[in-house]
Amino acid sequence: MNGPVIDFQAVFQALPGAVALLTPELVYADVNEAYLSMSGRTRDQLIGRYVFDVFPDNPGDPGATGVRNLHASLRSVAATGERDTMALQRYDVADSEQPGVWQERYWSPVNVPVLAPDGTVTLIVHRVEEVTELIKARGNRGGGGHTQVLEAELYTRARELQELNKRLRQAHAREREVALHLQQAMLPAPRPLGHHRAAVRYQPATGALNVCGDWYDLVDLPERSRTAVAVGDVVGHGLRAAGVMGQLRSALSAASRVAGGPAEALEVLGLYARYVDGAESTTAASVYIDWTGRTLTYSSAGHPPPAVCDPHGIVTFLDQATDPPLGARPEHVPRPQAQAAFADGSVLVLYTDGLIERRREDIGTGLQRLADSLARHRTADPDRLSDALLTDLIPPAGLTDDTALIVVRL
Structure with missing residues (x-):
């Protein structure tokens, strides 16, 4: 598409409104001319400096709330990737020419995230309008x-x-x-799986209420050579989601002990979920490990596919038995089930979507990121591997959704 070449730096400087660009660490990256004029500061006094070092609260006003309110807004934008329009703020400013003199000022701020292709916040647009007069x-x-x-x-x-x-x-x-x-x-404490090693993690969302809907479970089945592992994700958040999560996790744990396989266990859970308020559209994945036969039998109710990494670093996603989430169908339909063989020394990973999904990013990108990290750290023990996956996959601004993770050495 042909068109004029736009000098966006010139446009930024010519904006009539006062705008500053802040890093996620709340350091000035750039400011326009209107911001310099409004703040009474030079570029050298701003660029590269922490915003609250330049503009602290008035020490003579014990009731000052400007720093606290603005800091909360900026951290929320950095953590959630969502814009925030603040209420009118009184935020006094030190006179740059008269040390110790503070000017009573009133502001109407708006803070907007600038997102990278992977959905992380790279900059915060801090636009302020002075309404002191x-x-x-x-x-x-x-x-x-x-x-x-x-x-x-x-x-x-x-x-x-x-x-x-x-x-x-x-x-x-x-x-x-x-x-x-x-x-x-x-959530259950991890228990030994015979001589097999496993690790579990629960990572809450950063600075958000979008927590407490994810769960994990590990169950030794009556046949001592089999273990059932599962993860799930309740739609919603907070106390209600935590309550629903507890009911569904317990129900699936009980069903897994008597069901013939993961599909049957998820069928029972789906029927139960119809009578639990808030359980509709919950996703879950269940994998039965047969240690003697070296097979994984699995089924998924609308959940991201479990991953298996063999000793050579080849990652396979268990995606051949996927069905809609719990309660999505008006009538009961048997769920699909599939089986895959595994080699000694492989690694099985189950997780919830907070680990791989990012705003404005195809889910395939997140799955590939998981596969790359899993292959790179496959020789680590489950605890170290769990930590490595979280380190590699959690964005710098933190998670916007909670995440459950199970790693089992096969």
Whole structure:
């Protein structure tokens, strides 16, 4: 497509609004001319510096909340990849020409993420509009008047909204903490699988409430030469998701002990899920390991495929027995089941989608990233391999969805 060559740096500098580009670590990467003019700072005073080192709270105001509110917004954008429009903020600024003198200033900020192809946040666009003159208009002009009353009401409502947002964040933080404790209590501690080695991990989302819907399970079957391993993912988050997760994990664990195979166990779980509020559209994958026959029998209910890496580094995804999530069909239909052989020294990995899925990225890219990491670290013991997979696959900004992981040395 032909068209004019656009100098985006020139466009950025010519923007009439004040805009700064921050790294995910909240360091100034670039600012436009309007931002320099508004802030009363030079480029040398900003670029490469931590934003709150340049603009700290007014030490003479014990009730100052500017740093705290802006920091919470910027960290949320960096962690979730979602934009945040902040309530009106009072954020005093030190006078660059008069040390110790602070100017009372009011701002309307918007923070927007810039995403890399893999969905990670590479920059944060911090756009601010100064409204100090508008807020002070009533005092400056004196007297009443309809306009001044409206401006005062606007400021009051903005402060109330700011306080409400603060309380909501605190409530979410409390719910997240309780949900995580509940999740930890309901997930089983790893048990020895005879002389076989296994490791499990649960990694909550970073700075978000999108936690507590994922689970894992390992079950030694009555036939001592077989083990069932499973993972699942409940739609939703927080305390409700944790409660549903606990019910489904327990039901699948019980069904696995009496079912003839993973497909039958998932069929039982699907029937049970119809009577559990919040269980609809849950995904799950179950694998039965036959240690004597060296086979993996598996079935999936809409879940990402388990992966097997052989001793030579060849990774195979167990994707030949995939069916819709639990409760997706109005009537009961038998679920598919498939089998694959494995060689001694192979590694089996089950996981939930938070490990591989990224915004605006095809799922195949995430699966390939998993395969590459698994092949590279395949000789490590399960604990080290689990940690290596999390290190390689978790983006720098952290997970936006919780993740469960099982690694079994075959």
